[in-house]
Amino acid sequence: MARNKDMNQKIKDERREQILSKALMFYAKKGLSATKITDIASALSISQGLIYHYYRSKEEIFTELIGTAFERMNEACRWLESQPMTAKEKIAFAIQELLKLLEKDEDAARYHLLIAQAAASEAIPGEAKAIIEKENTFSYEVIARIITDGQKDGSFKNYDAKELALVFWTSINGLAIYKAVHGEKFKAPDAAILTSMFFQE
């Protein structure tokens, strides 16, 4: 009995995962409003009606993905900030890891794109907008704080820390979008190019 229940639960969880994963792919590729429920269903070789067994609407799927995207991103930021590294090491590490992620982790690039897209577009569900409004500043603040630290110890250039944080993230986002376009062919640029915006020579 319990056996069956567990099995069913597992199947259910797996389906949700599959749906989320495929939806992420399509949203990143075509945007929310251009992806049809059918796209997701047929890519999974399941009936279109079945999607509605798991989610109320494609907006709900989108919102869940946005939530996950920020969870991961903010968790990574918290982790980074708490590491026993110098400011310079933190930023160097972050850029290196982000570039590596963009190059090798398809989903990571997609999540980035999703956030960029969602933030840029007004055609997204209100709930998702709310998440973005609430969460989107955190990663900027973390980077700005690290930069400020680095300026205190003289290892960073003395431009406005907020502007530097802005350029930090918009550069990464720009690359994420480029990657989304060119897919496999994308090769991340040398991390040193980006770090040279921040570090004192």
Next chain:
Amino acid sequence: MARNKDMNQKIKDERREQILSKALMFYAKKGLSATKITDIASALSISQGLIYHYYRSKEEIFTELIGTAFERMNEACRWLESQPMTAKEKIAFAIQELLKLLEKDEDAARYHLLIAQAAASEAIPGEAKAIIEKENTFSYEVIARIITDGQKDGSFKNYDAKELALVFWTSINGLAIYKAVHGEKFKAPDAAILTSMFFQE
């Protein structure tokens, strides 16, 4: 008689302009597939049917905008390359101008966003895709050439010129997207932050 003809032509041209302009706004804001013909029509206080007097479809409007976007961009690139400046001056000038444009010229930022969007999305008309495929490399090549020149005279850092050009444009695109989100509140970062990726100290 000729008078009337001219008048009519003028009205027609003006309408086309209005439609293009509003369409650009909505496409930048919500993307192609999420903007409805009704959005454009009602923003112009004209009937929805009238749009079809001027354009076959919203895809056609989109494609025309993409064409214009590249025309302007490539024209600017050609102009830049032909100027009697050093490589360093050219890049410094380009970054300065682009940032100024992003900050002050709403339409310029929108055109940027449109290209980024169109390039990133598979949900765009085939004709527009073709334009992008054909035109999108030009601006990258121009910047790469200028950078190569600058490396020869020792004023530029010696990273791979193609990678530098990539970072050049993706950084600008990232900022354009950020601007699209935050609208009026956006203040462009100090141009020197970006130039420091390219110039030898």
Next chain:
DNA sequence: GTCTATATCCAGATAGAC
């Protein structure tokens, strides 16, 4: 849990009157 209808709705596009 999954599928096959089916209902509903909305946006794209057309036709014809003014």
Next chain:
DNA sequence: GTCTATCTGGATATAGAC
């Protein structure tokens, strides 16, 4: 040139069978 119908298609979402 512009508007008001209207047609049409496609996509969302639901209902009911297996």
